[in-house]
Amino acid sequence: MIIGVPREIKSDENRVAITPGGVEVLVASGHKILVEASAGEGSGFSDEFYRESGAEISARPAEVFGSADLILKVKEPQVSEYIYFREDLILFTFLHLGAAVALAKALVEKKVTGISYDTVQKADGSLPLLAPMSEVAGKMAVQIGAHYLEKPHGGSGVLLGGVPGVPPGHVVIVGGGMVGINAAKVALGMGARVSLLDIDAAKLRYLDDIFGGRIDTVMSNRYWVSKLVTEADLLVGAVLIPGAKAPCIVTEEMIKRMRSGSVVVDVAIDQGGCIETCDLPTTHSNPIIEKHGVIHYSVANIPGAVPRTSTLALTNATLPYVLRIADRGVTQAVRDDAALAKGMNTYGGKIVHETVAQSLGVEYTPLSQLI
Numbered sequence: 001m002i003i004g005v006p007r008e009i010k011s012d013e014n015r016v017a018i019t020p021g022g023v024e025v026l027v028a029s030g031h032k033i034l035v036e037a038s039a040g041e042g043s044g045f046s047d048e049f050y051r052e053s054g055a056e057i058s059a060r061p062a063e064v065f066g067s068a069d070l071i072l073k074v075k076e077p078q079v080s081e082y083i084y085f086r087e088d089l090i091l092f093t094f095l096h097l098g099a100a101v102a103l104a105k106a107l108v109e110k111k112v113t114g115i116s117y118d119t120v121q122k123a124d125g126s127l128p129l130l131a132p133m134s135e136v137a138g139k140m141a142v143q144i145g146a147h148y149l150e151k152p153h154g155g156s157g158v159l160l161g162g163v164p165g166v167p168p169g170h171v172v173i174v175g176g177g178m179v180g181i182n183a184a185k186v187a188l189g190m191g192a193r194v195s196l197l198d199i200d201a202a203k204l205r206y207l208d209d210i211f212g213g214r215i216d217t218v219m220s221n222r223y224w225v226s227k228l229v230t231e232a233d234l235l236v237g238a239v240l241i242p243g244a245k246a247p248c249i250v251t252e253e254m255i256k257r258m259r260s261g262s263v264v265v266d267v268a269i270d271q272g273g274c275i276e277t278c279d280l281p282t283t284h285s286n287p288i289i290e291k292h293g294v295i296h297y298s299v300a301n302i303p304g305a306v307p308r309t310s311t312l313a314l315t316n317a318t319l320p321y322v323l324r325i326a327d328r329g330v331t332q333a334v335r336d337d338a339a340l341a342k343g344m345n346t347y348g349g350k351i352v353h354e355t356v357a358q359s360l361g362v363e364y365t366p367l368s369q370l371i
Helices: 020-028 047-052 061-067 079-084 101-109 131-149 178-189 201-210 222-231 252-256 267-271 307-328 330-336 338-343 354-360
Strands: 002-005 032-036 056-058 070-072 090-093 113-116 170-174 193-198 216-219 234-237 263-266 288-291 294-297 344-347
Touching: 002 061, 020 032, 020 047, 020 307, 032 047, 032 061, 047 056, 056 061, 061 079, 070 307, 079 101, 090 307, 101 344, 101 354, 113 338, 131 178, 131 234, 131 263, 131 267, 131 294, 131 307, 170 178, 170 222, 178 193, 178 234, 193 201, 193 222, 201 216, 216 222, 222 252, 234 267, 263 267, 307 330, 307 338, 330 338, 338 344
Parallel strands: 002 032, 002 070, 032 056, 070 090, 090 113, 170 193, 170 234, 193 216, 234 263, 263 294
Antiparallel strands: 113 344, 288 294
């Protein structure tokens, strides 16, 4: 199979879909790899590294997209890349289609086979390809929040860890998944007081156990969300429903009651955001906006700020699935692997992921009817 790796063109995105080490594995399995020139530079991987691993370097994205059977990306295709869509193309990347109407329409119209990292899901409910990026984003959310709480950056001047005689800052995390757990780890490490809300009582019991009672676990409902948001120095939005647009959990009225200089980091912005006042994504170049005296950080590709770590972690997770698709062909690969089948969002001009279809308000076609 010919596998193409274009350079990411989303604003401030420095990750790349595969490392030179991953290329070497694919080449050894008999596949041809085309990498767009400079695709790995932002992650510290030069074109020469890719050549040494067996890849061919292409100067133009049109050549990469046009020649490849399978395209590997990190972020969802940008509008300027839609011209490369075609019926026999397999696209393997983060699609986030539940909040991307135009992209979904383009994939369906061109009958692209679209497999999204964020909906590949194992029988236990885990998301193996989303997990490493959620770990990065969760850890960074608190690191970012601590930075913007500093007075020179517009914050209230609260040190999350406090000092003897002075209470620590209060970090409130909405959502107890991979992002929320990793945000809690870093917040605790900084010495903050941590409250974590989730709608799943079993998950809260689990988190209370693994954190040894060092965080406050709270059942998420409107009353407790409103109360804790008002008390927060740093609010982290970490809600995820695989394939779906994120539900709005924190309202604008709640944000208005936060203390001036508090900070909000909405990690769910990739899926539309779970905080009402984070209605538009920001970028690493212009990461914050202020609303109601509260600093809002809603960058849609948080792990792109640490591309070296993120690219290595992402390739570790995706490479086994890439190999299955390349070695067996996409149809046989999804027949053999139920987790990968759940990653399929578009196929044959249809939306084949039920939750994605519901979020988009379009017809759902079971994949089993098409393959």
